[in-house]
Amino acid sequence: xxxxxxxxxxxxxxxxxxxxxxxxxxxxxxxxxxxxxxxxxxxxxxxxxxxxxxxxxxxxxxxxxxxxxxxxxxxxxxxxxxxxx
Numbered sequence: 001x002x003x004x005x006x007x008x009x010x011x012x013x014x015x016x017x018x019x020x021x022x023x024x025x026x027x028x029x030x031x032x033x034x035x036x037x038x039x040x041x042x043x044x045x046x047x048x049x050x051x052x053x054x055x056x057x058x059x060x061x062x063x064x065x066x067x068x069x070x071x072x073x074x075x076x077x078x079x080x081x082x083x084x085x
Contacts, residue, residue: 046069054068
């Protein structure tokens with residue numbers, strides 16, 4: 001890539017631009033950021049107080065309460081599966 005010379009820029013800005021380095025984009029494309037996880041549908045009876053807590057918290061944060069419950073279970077499983085390794 002050819003360097004351009006900025007003649008009308010303040011000296012410190014022109015110097016910074018001259019020394020700038022072009023780096024390649026390292027971020028994945030948006031379709032690579034959406035992870036599809038394998039899920040299994042289950043029927044589960046939970047304590048009403050717990051479900052009410054998740055529903056209330058989910059409403060405050062604008063997310064589905066089932067997603068919050070699933071995330072808690074995922075974190076729990078990851079922690080204890082990792083401890084076994």
